[in-house]
Amino acid sequence: MSSSPQPPPQAADQPGAGPPAPAAASLLRFAPPVLAVVAAVMTLLGAFLPLFRIREHLGAGQRYLDTQILITETAWGHTIEVPDQGVTDQAGAPVGVPLLFAVVVLVAAALITFSRPGHRLGRWLIAAGAAFAAGVVSTAGTSGIGWSARSGEIEVTVATGPGLWLLIGGTVLAAAAAVVAYLPWRQPPGWADPALAYADTPTPPSGVAITVLPPEDEQP
Secondary structure (H helix, E strand, O other): OEOOOOOOOOHHHOOOOOOOOHHHHHHHHHHHHHHHHHHHHHHHHHOOOOOEEEEEEEOOOOOOOOEEEEEEEOOOEEEEEEOOOEEEEEEOOOOHHHHHHHHHHHHHHHHHHHHOOOOHHHHHHHHHHHHHHHHHHHHHHHHHHHHHHHHHOOEEEEEEOHHHHHHHHHHHHHHHHHHHHOOOOOOOOOOOOHHHHHOOOOOOOOOOOOOEOOOHHHOO
């Protein structure tokens, strides 16, 4: 009795049938923490930069009352600049507090995901940070809509500041990190080289020995 070697499987040579390439697996592994860190940095910068710049034109058509007021809105309040009267700071809704909380959540998610790739807690924190940042940025964006609604009463020009653009970009990156974190990146178990695994082995890798009987004309 003898065992005939089994032919190597052909599925590994077919495109798309094998495990993911090591480069792609490494990219999927380290992309979520990197994207989360970049999103946290952008959110932190946007929390301290101007969100909107509003120009109010008062007394249009009246020579002695014609005045332009510049209002700079941030995540912490307003700055009002009146010609010949200096600058006045006014506190507003503390949108910066939830933004800083979102930054902390994204940084914690990046650390956990980097040290323990594929861990459920890291993926959950990235998704939570992205959702929380999206809600806060949406709330901050409604302020610009409120200023634009006053254009019927007085002449108002609203310009989006760099802070809001950074917040929007950070939210998009956080959402991308959450999506990538849920993609499978681990290579499925298998033979490193199927040709070597099946070559000259009395017992195939399946663990089942196949008995081959001699032809009938050779039997005694």
